[in-house]
Amino acid sequence: MNTTIAIPNELRDQLKEFGNKGETYGDILERLLNSAKQRQLQELLMDTKDCLTVEEARKRLKR
Amino acid sequence: MAKVVFTEFFVKELKKKFSEQEGNKILDLLESLEENPHKGKELTTVGKAVIKEIKYGNYRFYFVTDGYKIKVLKISELHDLMIKFVRMSRTSVLDHDQKSSISDMSNKKDQQKTIDEIKRVLTLLGEEGF
Numbered sequence: 224m225n226t227t228i229a230i231p232n233e234l235r236d237q238l239k240e241f242g243n244k245g246e247t248y249g250d251i252l253e254r255l256l257n258s259a260k261q262r263q264l265q266e267l268l269m270d271t272k273d274c275l276t277v278e279e280a281r282k283r284l285k286r
Numbered sequence: 287m288a289k290v291v292f293t294e295f296f297v298k299e300l301k302k303k304f305s306e307q308e309g310n311k312i313l314d315l316l317e318s319l320e321e322n323p324h325k326g327k328e329l330t331t332v333g334k335a336v337i338k339e340i341k342y343g344n345y346r347f348y349f350v351t352d353g354y355k356i357k358v359l360k361i362s363e364l365h366d367l368m369i370k371f372v373r374m375s376r377t378s379v380l381d382h383d384q385k386s387s388i389s390d391m392s393n394k395k396d397q398q399k400t401i402d403e404i405k406r407v408l409t410l411l412g413e414e415g416f
Contacts, residue, residue: 265333267366268350271357273290277317282308283297 225249287321290316290349290356299360299416315342319349319356330407337364337407345416361416368408 230238235248242251275283293302296347319325320342326349332373346384349358 235301263334265352267370268305268332268335268337269352269355269357271291271355272388274293275297277290277292277313280292280300281296281310282311284306285299286301 287320288351288356290320291363293357293359293363293373295360295363295416296358297328303416312342312347315340316349316356316358319351323351323353323356329410339410345380365408377411 237252238248241255242248246254304312309331313319317340326340329337329339330350331337335350339346339348339350341347347358348361348364349356350364361415
């Protein structure tokens with residue numbers, strides 16, 4: 224089932240630029256969303272905020 | 287050369303379970319991944335990140351790498367992240383080549399495959415997991 228969403232023409236044109244031959248706007252959006260989600264998942268896994276280096280870890284072991 | 291980092295939880299647990307000497311040996315092993323990032327058994331891939339395990343005695347240590355960073359984490363942290371994947375990957379499908387990978391495509395029919403893959407990985411995180 225399809226629906227209509229209102230977006231500025233400029234945004235639609237930008238979206239079009241991402242498209243490949245034969246792709247619908249839905250296809251383009253789906254592909255962009257998939258890519259964003261995959262990056263998000265990867266960032267979550269690879270987030271090294273608050274992580275310790277080897278040297279820091281060794282210091283902690285000493286304490 | 288990839289850089290190895292450890293989560294705080296991992297280091298706390300390491301300190302709790304091992305002597306300083308043994309702990310340092312384990313850190314040596316994990317630090318060696320910087321020179322040999324191909325070490326360890328691959329469990330699955332998430333985008334460009336690979337989840338792997340490496341054995342030390344009876345223990346298995348888990349890490350995630352994107353080729354530039356190697357993050358060593360506790361098994362429970364990995365569990366939590368995998369569960370988060372299930373939630374975030376509601377519209378995901380798995381790419382079942384020789385190696386399975388958690389890659390996103392939106393197809394509800396295949397959502398179950400993602401969940402099955404997560405379950406498969408969770409079962410691989412065995413009792414000897416650290």
